[in-house]
Amino acid sequence: MKKIISMLIGLTLPHFIYANESDFWQWFINNQQKIETPTQGNEQIIDELLTQLHKYNEHLFFEISTNSDDKHLIITAEGDSNQFDSVRNLIAKAPKIKNWQFTALKPAIGFDFTNNYEGVEYDPTKLWFLPLENKSDPSAIGIKVGIPDYDEKIHIHSKAAVWVILDNGLGELAAATDIQYMNTVPLPLQPEKEGYIKLAELPEYIDWKKRQQK
16 A cells, blocks of 8 residues: 655744753644654644644654554754754654654655645556756766656646655655655656666666766
């Protein structure tokens, strides 16, 4: 069964006193039970978690799973490498809590999922990429990602949506550091004949490209 990934959109927050790492984790510990078992009447605890995170750094977001005994909180900068150190610093101060795992930046999960971005669904298994060459920097990796049934009015946010897919498929760190350029285009009717490669094979292409520079 494919995983469904959707973006958690940040809210416009009022002015507040900014917090440090310890402040955030103390709030988390104080509200652990509510976070683990959101029930009718306290669903707003997830919104409050985002509020507390934004007190630490308004550029960060999170993904959370509490549906099993092993619970997981991922702190993400949504691909903004300027914020990676802030994410790492926060996770470095995370407390040891039974059955909880805290992760800095989205880990690689492969491309077997669907992504709903601004109401438009993207299936990575149906996307292809075209490798690009940069003569001034042969080691740089640039790609065009072909989208089937591309419509400029419908896929107005396709570039942002594909970056989310790359963050999840490759892992947030790899997507930010390994891909220097990415754009979205209509997928040709016969992509393979035009040099396109299935997006699921992008990790192998990146490995191959890096080996060529050694």
